[in-house]
Amino acid sequence: MEKLRVILDLAGRDVYWSMAIDEALLELRRRDKIPDTLRVYVINPSAVTIGYFQKISESVNLDYLRVNNIGITRRITGGGAVYHDSQGELTYGVVLPVAGMFNDVNESFKIICNGIVLALKLLNVEATFVPINDVTVHGRKISGSAQTRRGDFLLQHGTLMYGTDIDILEKVLKVPSVKLSSKGISRIRERVITLHEVLGKRISKEELAFILVKGFSHALAREAFYDEYTEEELNLASELVEKYKDSSWIFKR
Amino acid sequence: MWKSTRIVAGYLKGDSLLRITRVLREDKTAEVELEIINCSIAHVTISGDFFVYPEETIDFLEVLLKGCNNFECILDAFNKVRSAIIIGISWEALEKAVTESFRELCRNSS
Numbered sequence A: 001m002e003k004l005r006v007i008l009d010l011a012g013r014d015v016y017w018s019m020a021i022d023e024a025l026l027e028l029r030r031r032d033k034i035p036d037t038l039r040v041y042v043i044n045p046s047a048v049t050i051g052y053f054q055k056i057s058e059s060v061n062l063d064y065l066r067v068n069n070i071g072i073t074r075r076i077t078g079g080g081a082v083y084h085d086s087q088g089e090l091t092y093g094v095v096l097p098v099a100g101m102f103n104d105v106n107e108s109f110k111i112i113c114n115g116i117v118l119a120l121k122l123l124n125v126e127a128t129f130v131p132i133n134d135v136t137v138h139g140r141k142i143s144g145s146a147q148t149r150r151g152d153f154l155l156q157h158g159t160l161m162y163g164t165d166i167d168i169l170e171k172v173l174k175v176p177s178v179k180l181s182s183k184g185i186s187r188i189r190e191r192v193i194t195l196h197e198v199l200g201k202r203i204s205k206e207e208l209a210f211i212l213v214k215g216f217s218h219a220l221a222r223e224a225f226y227d228e229y230t231e232e233e234l235n236l237a238s239e240l241v242e243k244y245k246d247s248s249w250i251f252k253r
Numbered sequence B: 001m002w003k004s005t006r007i008v009a010g011y012l013k014g015d016s017l018l019r020i021t022r023v024l025r026e027d028k029t030a031e032v033e034l035e036i037i038n039c040s041i042a043h044v045t046i047s048g049d050f051f052v053y054p055e056e057t058i059d060f061l062e063v064l065l066k067g068c069n070n071f072e073c074i075l076d077a078f079n080k081v082r083s084a085i086i087i088g089i090s091w092e093a094l095e096k097a098v099t100e101s102f103r104e105l106c107r108n109s110s
Helices: A015-030 A062-067 A105-122 A166-172 A177-182 A195-199 A205-220 A231-245 B056-065 B071-081 B091-108
Strands: A003-013 A037-043 A047-050 A071-074 A082-084 A089-097 A128-130 A134-137 A140-150 A153-161 A223-226 B004-013 B016-025 B029-037 B040-048 B051-053 B085-087
Touching: A003 A015, A003 A205, A015 A037, A015 A047, A015 A071, A015 A089, A015 A140, A015 A153, A015 A231, A037 A205, A062 A071, A062 A166, A071 A231, A082 A166, A089 A105, A089 A205, A105 A128, A105 A134, A105 A140, A105 A153, A105 A205, A105 B085, A140 B051, A205 A223, B016 B091, B029 B091, B040 B056, B040 B091, B051 B056, B056 B071, B071 B091
Parallel strands: A003 A037, A003 A223, A047 A071
Antiparallel strands: A037 A089, A047 A082, A089 A153, A128 A134, A134 A140, A140 A153, B004 B016, B016 B029, B029 B040, B051 B085
């Protein structure tokens, strides 16, 4: 069975470093310096990322972020705005070749997101992949993902809300009314759910991280082996982090 | 299939509508904001929660559209990017939003 390198980074890094490491992994995979890699991590302190194409002023409540000292950066991936709760969300990032079953974008989203579905199944939670890039439980979103491609490789990263503070999420994110109404809802809260709500009990991020790794291993048909960051990964990330802190990048549109 | 579109804002100078923002919704949401000067595209922003590969295609499209003062120019710009993969919104819907906005603004500009 093919291998999947796994890095657990659960102590938490800020959102700029977190995005920089994801991009570093993609770039180094492209250069064939590292193998296919899955990273499960925590963004700490809590922060926001917006999609590459989003208009920042219309995606998030900038005043609320400023008053509450919540950081924000723009991702290299498309998709929507995400509130990353340091006490309630695990984020994953996986770099894989585009070849074979990952060639088609929609199919690749489905296969990789199935890692979340299978992980939740291990917790006896019935989850559903909803195209293009969501996983839902009881019809409510528990995970979202985004993907970019460079050459023959892809980076897909996404979230699993295990205990996200939905009150804060609602205050942080702006969702176009046309999007809410298209889903027949009027508030973000009606659209999302956390694992703690589903289970009726808390689960530790450590336990959940290992379950996520199992889920992705099954979904990707890979045997996981645990590893640490290489010096090259951290060095490249230290160069890339400046971009994610740069206001001209963050406020690009 | 293009499900819905609506004008959310228009900027008036005198009697002329110079900037228009359209929101379109397919599987994802996109917003096209167009601004003209003397019936020539001065500024265009295409934003939303869709996916495009490579992502820089949208930046490139916005540059191509700038300075367009007729529909052929707009069509030509979209033809140059149409081979890029777009997920959640169609090139057809974006092109229609730009051309209809351009038509609306030029009709109203003096």
